[in-house]
Amino acid sequence: MSPYARPKRDRALSVVLLSSAALAASLIVLILVFVFGEARGALRAEGFTAFLTDAGWHPTDGEFGLLPMAAATLATTLGALVMAAPLGIGAGLFNALIAPRPVARFHRALVEVLAGIPSVVFGLWGLVVLVPLIGGGERSGQGLLAASVVLALMILPTIALSTEAALERVPRELLQGAAALGLGPVACARRVALPAARRGVIAGLVLATGRAIGETMAVLMVAGNVVAWPAGLREPLRTLTGNIALEMGYATQEHRSVLFVAGLVLMLAVALLVVLASLFGGAPTATSHGGGASSA
Amino acid sequence: MKSERLFAGLLWTVSMGVCALLVWIVVDLAWRGIGSLSIEFLTSVPRDAGRAGGISSLLISTMWIVSTATVVALPIGLFSAVLLAEGAQQNARFARLVRGSLDMLSAVPSIVFGLFGNAFFCITLGLGYSILSGGLTLACMILPILIRTIEEALRSVPAEQKLAASALGLSRATTLTHVLLPAAAPGVAVGLVLGIGRALSETAALIFTSGYVTRTPHDLLDSGRALSVHIYDLAMNIPGGNGRAYASALVLVLMLFVLNGLVRLAAKRFTKRLAT
Numbered sequence: 001m002s003p004y005a006r007p008k009r010d011r012a013l014s015v016v017l018l019s020s021a022a023l024a025a026s027l028i029v030l031i032l033v034f035v036f037g038e039a040r041g042a043l044r045a046e047g048f049t050a051f052l053t054d055a056g057w058h059p060t061d062g063e064f065g066l067l068p069m070a071a072a073t074l075a076t077t078l079g080a081l082v083m084a085a086p087l088g089i090g091a092g093l094f095n096a097l098i099a100p101r102p103v104a105r106f107h108r109a110l111v112e113v114l115a116g117i118p119s120v121v122f123g124l125w126g127l128v129v130l131v132p133l134i135g136g137g138e139r140s141g142q143g144l145l146a147a148s149v150v151l152a153l154m155i156l157p158t159i160a161l162s163t164e165a166a167l168e169r170v171p172r173e174l175l176q177g178a179a180a181l182g183l184g185p186v187a188c189a190r191r192v193a194l195p196a197a198r199r200g201v202i203a204g205l206v207l208a209t210g211r212a213i214g215e216t217m218a219v220l221m222v223a224g225n226v227v228a229w230p231a232g233l234r235e236p237l238r239t240l241t242g243n244i245a246l247e248m249g250y251a252t253q254e255h256r257s258v259l260f261v262a263g264l265v266l267m268l269a270v271a272l273l274v275v276l277a278s279l280f281g282g283a284p285t286a287t288s289h290g291g292g293a294s295s296a
Numbered sequence: 297m298k299s300e301r302l303f304a305g306l307l308w309t310v311s312m313g314v315c316a317l318l319v320w321i322v323v324d325l326a327w328r329g330i331g332s333l334s335i336e337f338l339t340s341v342p343r344d345a346g347r348a349g350g351i352s353s354l355l356i357s358t359m360w361i362v363s364t365a366t367v368v369a370l371p372i373g374l375f376s377a378v379l380l381a382e383g384a385q386q387n388a389r390f391a392r393l394v395r396g397s398l399d400m401l402s403a404v405p406s407i408v409f410g411l412f413g414n415a416f417f418c419i420t421l422g423l424g425y426s427i428l429s430g431g432l433t434l435a436c437m438i439l440p441i442l443i444r445t446i447e448e449a450l451r452s453v454p455a456e457q458k459l460a461a462s463a464l465g466l467s468r469a470t471t472l473t474h475v476l477l478p479a480a481a482p483g484v485a486v487g488l489v490l491g492i493g494r495a496l497s498e499t500a501a502l503i504f505t506s507g508y509v510t511r512t513p514h515d516l517l518d519s520g521r522a523l524s525v526h527i528y529d530l531a532m533n534i535p536g537g538n539g540r541a542y543a544s545a546l547v548l549v550l551m552l553f554v555l556n557g558l559v560r561l562a563a564k565r566f567t568k569r570l571a572t
Contacts, residue, residue: 009467009468009469009470010467010468010469012469013468013469013472014468016375017375017376017378017379018379018387018390020371020372020374020375020376020379021375021376021379021380021390021391021394022394023372023376024372024373024376024394024397024398024401024439024443025393025394025397025398026397027397027401027436027439028397028398028400028401028404029397030412030416031401031404031408031409031412031436034412034415034416034420035408035411035412035415037415038411038415086310087310087313087314090306090307090310090311091310091311091314093307094307094308094310094311095311098304098307098308099311107311107314107315110314110315110318111314111318112556113318113322113553113556114314114317114318116493116497116552116556117321117497117549117552118496118497118498118499118524118548118549118552119497119499119500120497120499120524120525120527120528120545121321121325121527121545121548121549122321123528123531124527124531124541124542124545125321125324125325127531127532128324128328128531128538128542129324153317153321156314160314184300185300185303185304186299186300186303186304187300189303207403210403211403213405214403214404214405214406214407214408215405216405216406216407216499216500217499217500217524217528220528220532221528221531221532241405241407241500244407244410244411245407245410245500245503248410248411248414248503248504249503249504259411260411260415263407263408263411266405266407266408267404267405267408270403270404270405271400271403273403274399274400274403278396278399
């Protein structure tokens with residue numbers, strides 16, 4: 001075939017490209033349609049408020065209160081953020097502003113390795129190492145604290161890499177100007193670099209929150225999985241995601257449908273966070289450096 | 297300048313602390329996993345619910361699931377990336393829509409992918425709990441990262457090369473196959489390897505799509521347990537399964553490290569080629 005046979009081949013190519021992209025773009029709609037379709041049964045039978053007002057989670061007796069588990073999801077996410085945000089932002093600042101180049105490169109590589117560790121491996125480490133440590137021998141350490149720590153480890157790379165990427169985008173002249181004015185690294189970071197990179201840092205935090213809300217395996221393995229309101233750092237609880245993973249295997253009919261309602265809630269929450277992050281200009285993606293891509 | 301030094305010290309401490317945590321996790325993994333690791337562990341099937349025997353059937357299932365995901369996602373991802381990188385000028389609005397929906401897709405929690413895969417592939421399409429269902433679910437999941445990486449690779453092909461191709465009167469298709477793709481190949485490889493890594497790590501999306509049967513799958517419609525699902529099951533449901541869980545986790549992480557090394561190699565070649 002001659003390379004100059006332009007119109008026909010190019011038109012075919014256009015069709016292939018367009019339909020591939022359309023397929024890729026429509027996946028999210030397909031997912032939404034199917035999750036909603038399965039959730040509809042329970043929504044119709046129970047109404048929208050039953051999931052908020054039902055006293056407990058007794059799926060076999062038709063009681064589908066999701067609120068304690070939603071609270072557990074929020075509590076573990078908040079706990080993870082409280083720990084991971086200062087550490088992640090600190091690590092990002094370190095890499096972008098004060099670390100010597102080889103150290104920064106090495107440190108970034110390690111953070112990327114951390115990002116690449118599968119969640120089930122974090123869960124295993126949490127279960128075998130962290131939980132006994134928190135329990136202190138006399139009781140199980142499964143619960144809010146263990147789940148938050150493991151989650152914090154998992155979202156830390158996202159925060160660190162996006163902070164670093166946002167700081168890298170701050171114009172060099174700005175930092176050099178600050179240094180020329182005699183500002184030390186603290187003042188430089190606090191007054192110049194961080195404010196200039198604020199939007200990227202916030203976008204990273206928002207995306208990390210989304211990851212923490214959606215994380216399943218690691219939390220499932222260390223949270224204890226008793227349906228309960230968050231009551232203390234060492235009290236067991238069950239998150240929305242964990243509940244789906246635990247019960248999907250045997251749930252039927254309305255019970256199954258309620259699990260899809262929980263999935264729908266998770267999806268909407270995460271979608272909201274993505275929109276929020278994009279309002280901040282989107283996180284400067286650090287995944288393109290390689291390695292920084294994992295979630296499960 | 298006491299506060300300055302304090303601040304720098306704090307940042308060093310935080311960063312070294314993060315490194316120490318990672319080292320802790322990896323060393324712990326190696327320490328507890330290496331005892332059960334042997335050639336026999338890799339080549340024999342699990343016995344006694346995984347407490348004894350090895351992981352050969354799970355490795356095979358994992359390979360099949362990941363290969364299915366890659367084979368399905370790669371062409372779609374490649375073509376979409378070409379459209380986003382090349383055709384964006386003609387279809388700016390469409391490109392923005394595609395990007396927006398891919399951003400959403402990449403944020404969907406993996407357990408929701410599991411729900412979707414179960415409802416769509418297993419039940420609606422009638423594929424049941426199978427390698428194919430799991431692989432297709434993962435294909436949806438790795439598509440965003442695949443597209444984003446390949447698009448970036450295509451974009452970084454120097455403009456002169458594209459202009460030269462147009463000046464020679466080459467068609468778009470020929471330009472793509474003879475100029476753009478060869479130039480962007482290492483970048484495409486990076487995207488591919490990242491996608492494979494993501495698929496290997498995945499657990500939650502697979503439990504209810506590819507299932508948890510431990511025997512060796514015979515075809516794509518057989519159910520098969522992925523290595524990550526095996527780790528979860530051993531740790532949570534099998535008393536006395538921790539040793540094997542650690543050994544399996546060590547195998548998984550080693551595979552990911554090798555992939556990570558490949559990414560770095562490809563990325564290095566990629567930047568080198570751009571520099572020359």
